[in-house]
Amino acid sequence: MQNVIEVTKDLYYLGGNDRRLALFESAFPIPRGVSYNSYLLKDEKTVLFDTVDSAVCEVFLENLAYALGGRKLDYLVVHHMEPDHSASFFRVIETYPDVMVITNQKVAMMLKNYFPFSGKNVRLIREGDSLNVGKRNICFVFAPMVHWPEVMMSFIPENGVLFSADAFGTFGALGGSIFEDELPFERDFLDDARRYYFNIVGKYGAQVQNVLKKAAGLPIQTICPLHGPVWRRAEDIAWYLKKYDIWSKYEPEERGAVVFYASVYGHTQNAAEILGAELAKRGVPVKLYDVSVTHVSECLSEAFRYSHLVFASTTYNNGIFIHMENFLSDLKAHGMKNRKYSLIENGSWSPQAGGLMEKCISEWKGMEKLGDTVTVLSSVKEETRNQLEALAASIAEDYQNA
Ligand code: FEO
DSSP: OOOOEEEETTEEEOOEEESSOSEETTTEEOTTOEEEOOEEEESSSEEEEOOOOGGGHHHHHHHHHHHHTTOOOOEEEOOOOSHHHHTTHHHHHHHSTTOEEEEOHHHHHHHHHHSOOOOTTEEEOOTTOEEEOSSOEEEEEEOTTSSSTTOEEEEETTTTEEEOTTTTOOSSOOBSBOBGGGTTHHHHTHHHHHHHIIIIIGGGHHHHHHHHHHHHTSOOSEEEOSSSOBBOOHHHHHHHHHHHHHHHTTOOSEEEEEEEEEOSSSHHHHHHHHHHHHHHHTTOOEEEEETTTSOHHHHHHHHHHEEEEEEEEEEETTEEOHHHHHHHHHHHHTTOOSOEEEEEEEOSSOOOHHHHHHHHHTTSTTOEEOSOOEEEBSBOOHHHHHHHHHHHHHHHHHHHHO
């Protein structure tokens, strides 16, 4: 049975939710599920904006047929070719063979790579082109690398609706309302939105900045992303745009410390916990994460969120413990920069993790080391505690003076 929701006059939400998928992109846990959004505009012409993941294809097709109400489908705008949005493309083409596909050259090439698609009935558009569909026009805004090279967005000037592709999306299924202003977004979605941003498009901060500059010139009233809720309240849109501005500039969203530790028998954890307590005692907001337990996508999101980072790792096979090594590699891949950082290492016969972590992190832009590396020899002793207290004092001084 269809579940079609009106977004604004003549615009309908046709998407669906997947609450069974364990790993989005086979990489990111989504315990709260995810939504795949698609929209239909019914003007003098009918326009479908993107399709959905195969997981929700059947309900989407049912929604589409219901929303069309017997009218033909005139246009299908394809903004992004990642299969969570394009997997149902060919089903739409088979069901509505006369539909005209509106997209750009890169998408057209990918359509042929993904599907046995002839390329017939494709109208190629370029940046700045527009399409009249009756009372409204659809203007095309290219957004390469947000999050693939072919990505574009659409804007309808007559009602201020922006179809933003992956941008402004979030993990987390929708249930009941699809509108952000009817949800406790900051409480229930912001952590997922941050994790989604940094893991999916975080590497492309410069490209997101370009999109934000283009968006600043548009009278946006509603944002329709491909995941998560629809945004339509002006102050909330401004708040979310500000978040994207901070995130894409790689600025810390909050001042505070996060201690990430990798511990085998608990001694490195012990050092991390002592440092955490000493930071808290000095008025520094602090969190601790065991990188062997907490998923790397969450650690990554938390690292980008805060201003002061501490990495504590035992030495393992003469290197950094594997979960910390993986975490540092992920941070590098996502362009971590402009943070204060400190180090704790452990080793029972040849502590090397500190030097190796420092070599790795010092290659990232704008990283400044605070304090000396604290070396734990097997377990924390009184002199180690003194070093941890000194490190906490260095971090606290920087936190308070900045
Ligand atoms: Fe939601 Fe880049 O796909």
